[in-house]
Amino acid sequence: GQQLNQSPQSMFIQEGEDVSMNCTSSSIFNTWLWYKQDPGEGPVLLIALYKAGELTSNGRLTAQFGITRKDSFLNISASIPSDVGIYFCAGQYNNDMRFGAGTRLTVKP
């Protein structure tokens, strides 16, 4: 269920700006995942993190697995209009998977 604190809830930015969002939890996880969801579609995996301190990039996206294993952040650099959507974080510990409420990103051209 939804037990991660994800912030911000929404962001309105200008095209070309950088974006940062994060997720925190009171529990530790051994996997952090970041997804993007477009309206009416399923979430699409962006980045998977498996080790505390791990920093991983996927094009203009960069995510990090916090060293306490209780948090993660996602950065998007030089945003473009197609970055619009809802970004979800997910933390997993063994068979237990939890999601953040999502960050709704709007990019103004």
Add this chain to the structure above:
Amino acid sequence: KAGVTQTPRYLIKTRGQQVTLSCSPISGHRSVSWYQQTPGQGLQFLFEYFSETQRNKGNFPGRFSGRQFSNSRSEMNVSTLELGDSALYLCASSLARRGGRDTQYFGPGTRLTVL
């Protein structure tokens, strides 16, 4: 490799009816999880199936049930539909690797509307 597929994509039912949704996981994936997504509640975990057995269950009433077949395909059934069951139902599959390095891949979802 084909992604997770869900059928049907859209469904309209009336209160009291029952519905069955289908999910075909990515080839080789043995775990299938189901989620309900609504604007107010976000992603809510329903259940997970692994090797034809329900391994985890969320906090949903018994009207929600599922099963998994030997080819890992899964179905979800909702009986006696209520208006509040209107939602996007998402299926996700994974390899079910041990040690936490397990990544879920989602299907496009089935949009269920209950009238």
